Each structure stands twice: as structure tokens, then as C-alpha cells.
Amino acid sequence: MIPYGRQSIDEDDIQAVVKVLRGDWLTQGPAIDELEDLLAATVEARYAVVFANGTAALHAACAAAGLGSGDVLATSSLTFAASAACAHYVGARSTLVDIDPDTLNIDLDLVPDGIDALVAVHYAGLPVDLAALRNRPRVVIEDAAHAIGAQTPDGPVGNCAHSDLTAFSFHPVKTITSGEGGAVTTNDPDLADSLRKFRHHGIERRPEIASWYYEIPEMGVNSRLTDMQAALGSSQLGKLDRFVARRNDIAETYRHELDGLDIRLPPEPADETWRHGRHLFPIRVAERDRVADELRTRGVGTQVHYVPLHRHSAYHDPADGGPERFPHTEAAFAELLSIPMYPALSDDDVTAVISALEASL
Numbered sequence: 001m002i003p004y005g006r007q008s009i010d011e012d013d014i015q016a017v018v019k020v021l022r023g024d025w026l027t028q029g030p031a032i033d034e035l036e037d038l039l040a041a042t043v044e045a046r047y048a049v050v051f052a053n054g055t056a057a058l059h060a061a062c063a064a065a066g067l068g069s070g071d072v073l074a075t076s077s078l079t080f081a082a083s084a085a086c087a088h089y090v091g092a093r094s095t096l097v098d099i100d101p102d103t104l105n106i107d108l109d110l111v112p113d114g115i116d117a118l119v120a121v122h123y124a125g126l127p128v129d130l131a132a133l134r135n136r137p138r139v140v141i142e143d144a145a146h147a148i149g150a151q152t153p154d155g156p157v158g159n160c161a162h163s164d165l166t167a168f169s170f171h172p173v174k175t176i177t178s179g180e181g182g183a184v185t186t187n188d189p190d191l192a193d194s195l196r197k198f199r200h201h202g203i204e205r206r207p208e209i210a211s212w213y214y215e216i217p218e219m220g221v222n223s224r225l226t227d228m229q230a231a232l233g234s235s236q237l238g239k240l241d242r243f244v245a246r247r248n249d250i251a252e253t254y255r256h257e258l259d260g261l262d263i264r265l266p267p268e269p270a271d272e273t274w275r276h277g278r279h280l281f282p283i284r285v286a287e288r289d290r291v292a293d294e295l296r297t298r299g300v301g302t303q304v305h306y307v308p309l310h311r312h313s314a315y316h317d318p319a320d321g322g323p324e325r326f327p328h329t330e331a332a333f334a335e336l337l338s339i340p341m342y343p344a345l346s347d348d349d350v351t352a353v354i355s356a357l358e359a360s361l
């Protein structure tokens with residue numbers, strides 16, 4: 001079975017982890033600083049702070065930005081639960097917004113006036129055009145779980161050119177992995193400081209009082225990454241360009257070979273000043289469930305990204321409006337199917353996926 005996504009782990013990734021295991025630090029050691037420095041340099045942000053996973057990274061971003069009770073955070077309905085859950089973890093509320101059918105990203109024109117925060121999800125790895133955001137809310141967070149390695153005309157996703165904070169995930173299906181893992185980048189030293197404290201219980205060391213003394217003015221959590229994970233993350237991050245290039249090559253082949261079939265190909269960036277991160281290759285196809293089953297019998301795994309958040313009672317009160325409030329998300333959801341997309345796919349695998357799809361329509 002060819003899965004829809006999987007990690008690419010080489011011997012040097014394994015050796016990087018083994019080296020940490022033979023050393024002195026298993027958590028909060030030098031491998032953490034190395035990953036943070038490398039990530040900040042890679043995405044051209046001043047600061048990077050790593051977390052146990054991408055969900056924890058989004059939670060910390062909301063906490064560091066001071067979101068809390070009474071605040072409302074808007075995000076796309078076509079995303080993973082974590083993009084909205086982060087609001088609720090800090091006592092705020094989320095409100096869901098329909099997508100732009102041309103990008104499958106949040107329709108920025110529908111972001112309600114007067115909200116406190118926006119979580120802009122770069123769906124499938126296609127960056128949201130945040131330069132076009134009018135009525136900028138107090139806090140803008142990019143959910144770049146799909147988009148590490150992507151570029152906008154203003155530089156790499158993660159440089160926070162039009163946001164306060166950018167969150168990443170290093171889950172194995174994402175572009176680079178540390179097993180579980182995540183990070184937040186920012187250019188604001190105070191936000192970076194808050195992020196660091198939040199991941200470690202909110203602890204502030206006060207060596208001027210005593211070497212061991214600390215205070216906790218604001219509560220935090222334990223969402224630390226281990227040094228084994230950080231070493232894997234750094235090793236993987238060194239391959240980011242190659243990984244994203246291979247993903248884009250596979251996308252090129254798909255676009256070329258699937259052109260003319262009775263499917264809709266995923267949205268593309270506006271021009272060459274953008275680079276797609278290609279976490280997913282979500283085609284749109286009629287009779288999606290039948291096609292998915294046919295593909296499975298032919299050895300090709302697929303996934304649907306996502307069951308829209310407005311369909312989950314944890315995230316949307318049906319009293320606030322049914323599916324008719326999200327017509328473009330609903331129309332996409334009926335047809336979306338993510339076909340295999342990851343650098344470890346061989347050219348033969350890509351050919352097999354294409355043939356299986358042709359035979360399944």
C-alpha cells in the first residue's frame with residue numbers, strides 16, 4: 001500500500017538521534033538551541049521556540065499573545081482541529097470562516113470586523129496572501145503546519161512579514177519531522193520570552209535572589225521537546241529545500257499527467273514569486289468515496305483533509321448556523337481527496353498512483 005503521506009528518515013537522521021542518547025542531555029540541552037537557531041535562520045525570523053507538537057505551539061502562541069477570556073479568534077473551517085482549539089485552551093472563543101474556492105484558504109474578506117485574532121492556515125502548503133488582509137486584528141498567527149519551506153513575495157513562510165507569530169508542526173506526515181514536535185517563530189523579543197516561559201510552567205528564574213530561586217507570575221504548561229527529537233528535527237531541517245523541491249516535482253508530474261481527467265487539480269500559487277509547500281495534493285473528484293475505495297483496492301492510500309470544523313459540535317454551535325453558512329467549504333469537502341505526496345515516493349510510485357487514479361474514475 002502506498003500511503004498518502006509518510007516521513008523520510010535516512011541513516012544520518014538516525015545517527016543524529018543516537019548521538020544525543022550517548023550524551024549528557026536528553027531534554028532542554030544544546031540540541032534544542034541548535035534546532036531553534038537553525039529554524040530561525042531558515043525561515044528568516046529573529047526567534048524560534050520549539051514545542052512538544054504543533055498543537056502545543058499554537059496554544060503557546062495564543063497564550064504569549066495575551067489572548068484569553070472574552071477574545072474571539074477566527075480561522076478557516078477547512079482545517080485541522082488544532083487551528084481553532086488553541087483559542088479554547090486559553091479561554092477564548094473561535095469563530096469559523098468559509099474558504100475562498102480559488103485557494104481553499106480562508107476567505108479574508110469574510111473575516112468578521114472586530115475580532116481579536118486570526119489564525120491563517122496555509123492549507124496544503126499554499127500560503128495565505130496576508131498582505132491583502134484589511135482590518136488587521138490585534139493578533140495574527142499563521143498556522144504553517146503545512147507550509148514550512150513555502151515562500152511568499154515577502155520571503156519565507158515563518159518570517160512573520162504580516163503576522164505576529166507563525167506555528168509549525170513536525171509530525172511525521174508533515175514536511176519535516178521530529179517524531180512529534182512543533183515550533184513558533186516571531187520577530188518580537190517579548191513574545192519569544194513569553195513562549196519560552198510558557199513551555200516550561202511559566203517559570204521565571206531570579207538568580208539575583210538565589211541561584212535556585214524562581215517565580216511563576218503566569219501559569220504555563222510542560223510542552224518541551226526532547227533533545228532526541230530536536231536532533232532529528234535539525235537533521236531533517238537540513239534537507240528542507242530538497243524535500244520541498246521533490247514535493248513540487250511530484251506535483252508537476254501529477255499536474256501534467258492528470259490533466260484532462262475528470263478531476264479538479266489543487267489551486268496553484270499566483271506566480272513565480274510564491275513557492276508552494278506541497279504538504280498535501282488535494283484533488284477534487286465526484287463520487288469521492290467510491291474513488292477512494294477503488295484506489296485502496298489498487299494499493300493507493302488517500303485521506304480527506306478535513307471534515308470541516310463547523311461539522312464538529314466542539315467547534316461550532318449549530319444554533320450559529322448550519323452548513324449553508326459555509327457553502328464553499330461544504331462544496332470542497334464533498335469532493336476533496338488527498339493523494340500520496342511525500343519525497344520518499346519513487347517515480348514508479350507516482351506512475352502507479354496516476355494509473356490507479358485513471359482506472360478508478
Ligand SMILES: *Cc1c(COP(=O)(O)O)cnc(C)c1O
Pocket residue numbers: 053054055056079080082083121143145146168169170171180181182
Ligand atoms: C498537523 C497540524 C496541526 C497540529 O500539529 P501536531 O504537531 O499534530 O499537533 C495544526 N494545524 C494544522 C493545519 C495541521 O495540519
